[in-house]
Amino acid sequence: MPALVMLVIVLLSLLIAYAVHSFAREQQRGRFEREAGAFTQALQDRVLVYERLLEATRSSWQTVGPSATEAQFAQYVGGLDLAQRYQGVQAVGFGQRVARGQAAALLAELRRSVSPDLTLRDGGDVQEERVIIARIAPPTAVNLAALGFDLNSEPLRRAAMRAALVTGRAQATAPLRLVQRGPDGAPLAGFLVMLPVQEAAGRGGFMYMAVDAPSFLRGLEPEGGAPGNLNVRVRLAGQPLGGGSALEAGPFTTRSSFSLIGQPWTLEFSAGGTFGRDQAAFVPYLIALLGLLLAGFAFRIVKAQVDARGRAERLNVSLAHARSLQEAARAEFEAIFQSMQDAAVFTDAEGRVRLVNRALRDWLGRDDLEGRPLGVIHADRRLDGRSRFEPLSTSYVRADGTVFSGEAQRSEVLAPDGTLLGLLEVVRDIRERVQAEQAVQAEERRSRAVLDALPSVVQLSGRSGRVRYRNLAHQERLGGVDLAEHLNPEERAAFAQWREQVLASGRDASSEWALSTPQGARWFQVRVNPVRDPGGPDDQVSAWVTTATDIHDRLLAERRAQRNEERYRAVLEGMPQIVWLTDPRGAHVYFNRRWAEFVGEARAAQPLSSLIHPEDRADYLRGWQAALASGRPFEAEHRLLRADGQYRAFVTRGLPVLDGDGLVMEWVGTSTDVDDQVYAEQTARLLADVSEQLSARSDxxxxxxxxxxxxxxxxxxxxxxxxxxxxxxxxxxxxxxxxxxxxxxxxxxxxxxxxxxxxxxxxxxxxxxxxxxxxxxxxxxxxxxxxxxxxxxxxxxxxxxxxxxxxxxxxxxxxxxxxxxxxxxxxxxxxxxxxxxxxxxxxxxxxxxxxxxxxxxxxxxxxxxxxxxxxxxxxxxxxxxxxxxxxxxxxxxxxxxxxxxxxxxxxxxxxxxxxxxxxxxxxxxxxxxxxxxQEMRQVPVDLRRVIESSWQGLEPDRAGRVVTLTLPDALPTVQGDESLLGLVFTNLLSNAIKYSRGREEARVTVSAQAREHEVTVNVSDNGLGFDPRYVDKLFGVFQRLHRAEEFEGIGIGLANVRRIVTRHGGRVSAEGRPGEGATFSVTLPLRGPA
Missing domain, CATH: 3.30.450.40 (GAF domain)
Structure with missing residues (x-):
């Protein structure tokens, strides 16, 4: 009967709860569809507003024309307040249509108006007609970097411009990467909207708008929406806009498709079960709970009545039986009390001994305890007067006065009505246990010393996870608090969940976590190991050992190595040459993308040697095997089969990578396409050979x-x-x-x-x-x-x-x-x-x-x-x-x-x-x-001796004056007529003395520069000098630059000098400036005239 009543109430409650739940779920679905529609309408309105903005900008451009400067265009766009009014619009710009051969003129104009360093860039597929970004605003550094980019060189942009030319209306591109870059240096994800601009004076161009996808989608959700998350995935031209993965399945899903600015749009919506849920959503659960409570309450009442009647009947039967058993129980108690292995003593309500078992008599060696106070057997007087205490270790006094330790537990013996009948004290001999505990404590001290010496953080937890011990490293590095306290707040929940999973599994586990230490945040490897009780059932876990090892430095090194590896791979993939790696035996384990691009995907899996020209393959393999055997660098020139079946000349070079022991770990090599250079060299040699044969002459x-x-x-x-x-x-x-x-x-x-x-x-x-x-x-x-x-x-x-x-x-x-x-x-x-x-x-x-x-x-x-x-x-x-x-x-x-x-x-x-x-x-x-x-006599002539002799012969000319001669320690010996050469230097030294007459101290300097077959002797003075324009007159017969009244002479001396030097196969020259002196240079062959 109680179960039937409870079942009826539960069924009624569940039926009512289900009806209320269905109503609440319909309300949630209605809210979901309303918010999805609001999002769709908001997106459509935003796209239409952007289209109107682009059309207005085109109208303004056509009014002003291409004569608008960059500053005027930026002023116009700045007035639109893009950042506040047009969410996601990165830039508005104009792409000028020019023929491929006229791009230089536009570049020159952009360099004059924007920056002299501006260059034209393209997307890799240059067309005959180019659409170059000539205007862009706002003029931020990110936007200005797009100036000069050829919009027509990239397929997605080119397709949108062609569609816009056909329709004459705004046309969006498929999702793409913008030329503008974000703070991280990566190109922004978004799309472009193109609008053709026709100009009477030229080719015209395209007014375009660059839209940043994440910013474009931000803020489209309705304000004050329903609780829960509305998940939206936007597709433009079938491609996700703004990235992201597929939507997770949920109880609420819908899709909306439409066409705007020349492209199909698809909006996919989903929401979880909590979407749009308010307080009314909990009513079904409350109804079900109240029904269960009411069913349980009714069940208890009915069951209590039935149980009370049964208990009364059974009580009458058992009362008589209990009386018969009371006497037997008393006898059994006496027998059990005396046969207990532990010592026991029973007192009356006043604490005097009434009954002592044999074990206590034997331990104490006393038979006179009945009637005496219980405290006579205790050495600790603090236990006197206490009616109860939990098991504790205390000392007992024997009859001979000796003391021993025992574990005592005292409790009250009460009558059924609560009246105190006496005290029962049970004593257990714990001498062996004390010795065992002392041994365990000694072992524990040794273990703790070992654990304190470990550099890793160690803590010991009980079966429930409560920490019982932390080693010294834990105290020093983590301050003695739990590991979770040193985690970032957002990671603590994940750590707690991981630890609960480990405790529940009962197995070893390891994970890496960042902990805050006095040295800052560092990475630790946290490992949890169970300690099993060998005597327990199924090796039950009795404790947990948690260790935290500092792996921060190793982890950073691994990450640096990983980043270096990634950069290394990026460099290899970006190189124009074919790059390959082999194992120490020469088997290829890696090719960069240039390999598949050159040989074709169908042949990319074949080894390099199989694609070498048959005439070159034997030499290549011979050299490669020799390099593998010797561990020396490898280089070979060969022809390699291209994807189209043509052979091209390559130079392949390989270097061994050695380990610390000098053994080869791997080979790194490159194959460089040198076909054009080889063809040019061979062509040049061929043309040279042909020219040589054709240039041969015969009569x-x-x-x-x-x-x-x-x-x-x-x-x-x-x-x-x-x-x-x-x-x-x-x-x-x-x-x-x-x-x-x-x-x-x-x-x-x-x-x-x-x-x-x-x-x-x-x-x-x-x-x-x-x-x-x-x-x-x-x-x-x-x-x-x-x-x-x-x-x-x-x-x-x-x-x-x-x-x-x-x-x-x-x-x-x-x-x-x-x-x-x-x-x-x-x-x-x-x-x-x-x-x-x-x-x-x-x-x-x-x-x-x-x-x-x-x-x-x-x-x-x-x-x-x-x-x-x-x-x-x-x-x-x-x-x-x-x-x-x-x-x-x-x-x-x-x-x-x-x-x-x-x-x-x-x-x-x-x-x-x-x-x-x-x-x-x-x-x-x-x-x-x-x-x-006069006939010349060719003999070896010592120039120093000749000059010294000439200088001595001019002693009368130097009389009464301060004239200094600077002469090198050694001068070369030449072949010539000594007397004629003496006349040469006598004339030159005489002129130097004569024309420096106006100086207080006249200086004459002789220097020489010897070359392979000749020597030049310079005679310089600090005299009057001469005008360089008249240098040709100096060596003519009867030619003078000064009057006879100023300096004596008739103009024959320098003419003789030139004639003598010329007969010796030499030459003479002069340099000078008015007031700065003059230098006469005589150049003579070392071996005489030819």
Missing amino acids: DPSHLRHDRYRAALARLDGRFVDSGALWTVDPTQLVAASSPSATWHSAAFQVVAGGAIERVMDSEDPVFIGADPALHRVSATGALFYPLTGRDGTLSGVLGLLYRQALTARDQDLAQELAGRFASALTNDRLQERVLAAQADLQALNQSLEERVQQRTLELESANRELEAFSYSVSHDLRTPLRHIVGFGDLLARETGDSLTPKGQRYLTVIKDSASRMSQLIDDLLSFSRMGR
């Missing part, structure tokens, strides 16, 4: 037209050209072929070649034949016939080239270079024929000219001898009247004495001085004439 024209051309064509390498032939025109004739094979002589191919040559002669343009049966007969895939045009523009021949491979642009360039060289050779040959004819005429003319030159030379030598004889004769004839003038002038001066007037004496002095100068002039002229005829 035999037939040889020129056959052997040289055949040798040049034979240089053509099969890598470039399979075969070549040369024809001349007027008449058309095959001059030479690269090989004696019948390729160019076969009848079928001669017909094809003849037709091609006629087409070349008609058009003077290259002719390529790529599909003809005659080509297959000679195992060729194509033939190229190139016109050979001379310098005067006339066609001189045709060069034919056969190819086994597909003709490429660089093959055509090589053919053009070869044609140029053969054309030059043909032109040169024709010119040489003309030169040979002209040489014959020239030889006859030269023969007649040589005879005329010899005759003229004889005539000149005769005239020169007559001129020298006349000069010498005139000089001698002039001496006689001069002697008469000087002699009679002296006689006149002696005869007249002082009788002449002063004017007459002055006239006489002028006559004598003029005659003396005339005599000196004639002597110098004769000396200058003899200088050219």
Whole structure:
């Protein structure tokens, strides 16, 4: 009956609770759908507002036009207050449409208006038309970095612009990465909205808006929404907008799809069971709880009535039985009390001993305890008067006065009505346990000493997790409090959950946590180990040992190593070369992405050696095995198969990575594409060889037209050209072929070649034949016939080239270079024929000219001898009247004495001085004439000794003056005439002394610079100097820069210097400035004149 009543009440309560719960769930679903609709409407409104903003900006742009400056555009956009009014709009900009070849002009304009360092950038797929960002605002550093970017070079942006041009309306891109970068340096996630702008004066462009996806979606949730989280996932063009993973399944889900700004939008919503739940949601649970309480209360009442009736009946039956058992129980108590192994004593209500068992009598050795106070057996008087106490260790006194320890427990013996009948004290011998506890304590002290010596944090917890012991490291590093107190507050819940899971599992567990220490936050490895009781059931856990090991430094090192590894991998993936790694045995374990890009995904799994050209593979494997065996760096040049089936030249280099013992851990290598360089080098060598053969000269024209051309064509390498032939025109004739094979002589191919040559002669343009049966007969895939045009523009021949491979642009360039060289050779040959004819005429003319030159030379030598004889004769004839003038002038001066007037004496002095100068002039002229005829005696000449001798001979010129000569310790020895060289330095030193006469201290410096075959001697002074403009006059005969009244001389000395130095095979020069002195340099060969 009680169970039936309770079941009926419970069913009614659950039925009412279910009805209320269904009603609350319908209310939650209604709230969910309303908030999803509000979010959808808010997103649509925001997109439409952005579209209107872009259209208004286009209208403003078309009004002002491209003449608007960056500052004006920024002012206009700044007035829109994008940050406050348009959530998520990163920038508004204008992309200028320009042709690919006109981008330089736009770049120049941007550099003038924005920054001289601005450059054009693209997304990797440059089109013929470029759309370059020319205006952008707000002008933040993040936005300005986008200036110069080509919007048309990226597929997503290009697709949106093309769609906008078709519709003439705003068009959004699919989600993409913006050019702008966030604070972390990564490109922002978002999308662009493009709107075409047409301009009458140019190509126009696109007004566009850059939208940051996370900011765009922020704030779309309605204010004051229902409790719980509304999860939203937005898809633009089928791609998630703003990232994120798929929505978790929940009781409430819905989806909304629509089209805006040219793209499909999909909104997915979900919410958990707590969404929109208010206080009314708990009513079903309260109803169910009240029903359960009411059912339980009714069950208790009914059951209590039934139980009371049963107890009364059973009580009457058992009362009689209890009386019979009372006496038996008393006898049993006496027997049990006496047979107890533990000592026991029973007292009356006043504390006097009534009953003592045998064990206590034996321990105490006393039989006189009945009737005496219980305290006589205790050594501790503090226990007297206490009616009860829990088990404790105390001392007892034997009859002989000795003391022993026992564990005593005292309790009251009460009657059923609560009346105190007496006290019962039970004593247990604990001598063995005390000894065991002392041993355990000693072992525990040793264990704690060991634990305190550990550097790790150690704590011992009971089965429930309460801490019973912490070691010294725990006290020092964590202050003696629980580990959880040193965690970050947000991690404590996770730590508590982890520890509860470990305690529940009963197994070892380990995890890493960041704990705060006096040295700051550090990472520890926390390990929990159970201590099992061997005697317990199923090895039950009796305690837990928790250790915390500081792994902060190791963890940081591992993370640094991981970051280094990531950076290393990023560098390898970003390198333009193919990068590979192998194990110590040479097996490849890694290739960067360039490997799959080059060989193709289908071949990427094959080893590198299998894709090497068969001709290069044996040498490659031989070198690679040698490198593996020796552990030395490896390098090889080979051809590698590309994805399209073509081979390209590569240089592969490998280096061993050694461990601390010098053993190879792995090999790191790169394979660099050098095909273009190798092709260029081989092409250059081929052209050089061809040019060398064509430039060979011979007097035999037939040889020129056959052997040289055949040798040049034979240089053509099969890598470039399979075969070549040369024809001349007027008449058309095959001059030479690269090989004696019948390729160019076969009848079928001669017909094809003849037709091609006629087409070349008609058009003077290259002719390529790529599909003809005659080509297959000679195992060729194509033939190229190139016109050979001379310098005067006339066609001189045709060069034919056969190819086994597909003709490429660089093959055509090589053919053009070869044609140029053969054309030059043909032109040169024709010119040489003309030169040979002209040489014959020239030889006859030269023969007649040589005879005329010899005759003229004889005539000149005769005239020169007559001129020298006349000069010498005139000089001698002039001496006689001069002697008469000087002699009679002296006689006149002696005869007249002082009788002449002063004017007459002055006239006489002028006559004598003029005659003396005339005599000196004639002597110098004769000396200058003899200088050219004097025979030179070539002997070794010590220049220092010659200069010292000349300086000593000028002692009279230095009399009365302070003149200093600086001379090197050693000067070279030259081959020459010592007397003539003495005249040279005497003249130079004399001039230095003469022209430094105005200085208080005259300084003359001699220096020398010896070179491989000559020596230059410099004579410098600090005298008057000269104007550099007149340096050419210094070494002329009778040329002077100063008047005779200022400095004596007639202008012959430096002319003699030049003549003597020239005869020695040397040269003379001079440098000087007015008032700064002069330097005369004499350069002489060390081995005499040649």
